[in-house]
Amino acid sequence: MKITVVGAGAIGATLAYRIADKDLADELVLVDIAKDLAIGQSLDIIQSIAYSGKTEVTAGDYSKSAGSDLVIISAGKPRSPGMARLDLMNTNKGIVGAVVKDVMANSPDTMIMTVTNPMDVMNYVAWKGSGLPRERVIGSGGQLDGSRFKCVLAGEFGVRPKDVEAYVLGEHGELQVPVFSNVKVNGKAVSFNDAQKEAIREKIRRSAMDVIEKKGATVFAPINTTTHMVEAIVNDTKALIPSSMVLDGEYGKRGVSLGVPVILGKDGIEEVLEWKLEPYERKIFDEAAEKLGGYCKTV
Ligand code: NAI
Secondary structure (H helix, E strand, O other): OEEEEEOOOHHHHHHHHHHHHOOOOOEEEEEOOOHHHHHHHHHHHHHHOOOOOOOEEEEOOOOOOOOOOEEEEOOOOOOOOOOOHHHHHHHHHHHHHHHHHHHHHHOOOOEEEEOOOOHHHHHHHHHHHHOOOHHHEEEOOHHHHHHHHHHHHHHHHOOOHHHEEOOEEEOOOOOEEEOHHHOEEOOEEOOOOHHHHHHHHHHHHHHHHHHHHHHOOOOHHHHHHHHHHHHHHHOOOOEEEEEEEEEEOHHHOEEEEEEEEEEEEOOEEEEEOOOOOOHHHHHHHHHHHHHHHHHHHHO
């Protein structure tokens, strides 16, 4: 398994470290326009796994990444305090578009995982630009939102996050869809009224900005959930992980990339689960499709 990470900043480098530390790749290549940064990160990772890992880690240009089985795109600007993810659109669409061209020229049979924000629209850009089947262009963010939903619910119910089962679909952004209808706390279904749903939704939406305002960037949570996705593909685990994909009739939508529950395995998205959303959830999902569908048309 050869994996390339494009963008060796906070997300890309930490993700690459995690992939190497977990022995998920035989070869791992870091690519960044800041060439020295990519080299420095690769050397640090090589030294970090000197007692344990098998992964051959390098840094360089796209020719070095040729023949990659999986390319993860985290190149581009991150949010500053006060910014919405969609504020990054104009800068990052050019970056992701250019990256995808270089990726496909060197790794035509690859799979792409999109991390750069606004992730859903960037995943659409990656799909459109790559010409790859939509099952092989996968956006990371849904499980991250799910982990934030779990943390908020754990606070509400006085349990540990790991004892909460909860999923988030829709936009990786303002119009995220917490699926209240299938939340389980310690294995038991729970119910919420609309006021509780709104209050919880607002807390989840704030979660990332709370981190950005205090430490400058979100890193550990996104790289952890992105690593789960990589693991599902590399080890063919068939894990259920909400991921963004270009929809073609699923959930009644087309021409937009949005978070839906999918089964991830060696072929990428191997199945899309059609959950019955409650009216409250369906309404937000439809708004997200409408809003992001408009952006997808323009990019
Ligand atoms: P960062 O600024 O630390 O790193 C970005 C890197 O991209 C820099 O090293 C930069 O040199 C590189 N880069 C810029 N243009 C490039 C190009 N054309 N080719 C190759 N490399 C290029 O930013 P960070 O914190 O790593 O975030 C990266 C992206 O990931 C941002 O858009 C951020 O919003 C997004 N993000 C997405 C999450 C998700 O769950 N989907 C979670 C957290 C961040």
